[in-house]
Amino acid sequence: MITVHHLENSRSQRVLWLLEELGLPYEVKRYARNPRTMLAPPELRAIHPLGKSPVIVDEDGQHTIAETGAIIAYLVDKAGGGMGEPAEEASMLRYRFYLHYAEGSLMPPLLVKLVLGRVPLLGRIAQRRIQPMIDVHLDFVESELASRPWFAGENFTAADIIMSFPLEAARDRGGLNASRPFTTRWLETIHQRPTYQAALARGGPYRFV
Ligand SMILES: N[C@@H](CCC(=O)N[C@@H](CS)C(=O)NCC(=O)O)C(=O)O
Numbered sequence: 001m002i003t004v005h006h007l008e009n010s011r012s013q014r015v016l017w018l019l020e021e022l023g024l025p026y027e028v029k030r031y032a033r034n035p036r037t038m039l040a041p042p043e044l045r046a047i048h049p050l051g052k053s054p055v056i057v058d059e060d061g062q063h064t065i066a067e068t069g070a071i072i073a074y075l076v077d078k079a080g081g082g083m084g085e086p087a088e089e090a091s092m093l094r095y096r097f098y099l100h101y102a103e104g105s106l107m108p109p110l111l112v113k114l115v116l117g118r119v120p121l122l123g124r125i126a127q128r129r130i131q132p133m134i135d136v137h138l139d140f141v142e143s144e145l146a147s148r149p150w151f152a153g154e155n156f157t158a159a160d161i162i163m164s165f166p167l168e169a170a171r172d173r174g175g176l177n178a179s180r181p182f183t184t185r186w187l188e189t190i191h192q193r194p195t196y197q198a199a200l201a202r203g204g205p206y207r208f209v
Helices: 013-022 043-047 068-078 089-117 122-147 158-173 181-191 194-203
Strands: 002-007 026-031 055-058 063-066
Touching: 002 013, 002 043, 013 026, 013 068, 013 158, 013 194, 026 194, 043 055, 055 068, 063 068, 068 089, 068 158, 089 122, 089 158, 122 158, 122 181, 158 181, 181 194
Parallel strands: 002 026
Antiparallel strands: 002 055, 055 063
């Protein structure tokens, strides 16, 4: 049985959603954030030295896997490739791109903006320097979703799942709003999927919907 070590209100929500999409059985161990620092509790360090979420444990403890992209690759393989790389080459290349882009390029400026927002006085001013960097990404994403229904191409894949959290976070604090209609509609569409809703029920608090 797969165990997901799931931090409330976090990126980890995507792993639950993918598991629902793949129909793989799993159990969830929930962790609450420290209400003052918003950090994960120390218990997560006992699961993986980085102490972050998501982390999954599978095959009776043989595999402990951290990092969303690596977890997605593992689960897609385990499910026989469903939701994974499309056969058509251009879609396959886009799929791989988004699997890296979501955490490697899109999340960092959003995280910087969040952290600066907690720095008194100068933090707010510095935040304004970050917004144009975020806007470059949001314009790119909008143009991509204006060209095709899903991130990889014509079909919904795990590329859409990994892109969900940065775009939900962008709507929360990165200036994403109805002025980017294709991205907004994509968010509305994914939130209506029954598997997305089922994952919310399993994961508990998630303030980004
Ligand atoms: N790139 C990593 C990021 C992991 C990460 O930073 N997770 C956050 C959840 S949003 C976390 O555990 N934060 C709590 C902490 O840093 O203590 C991934 O996608 O798995």
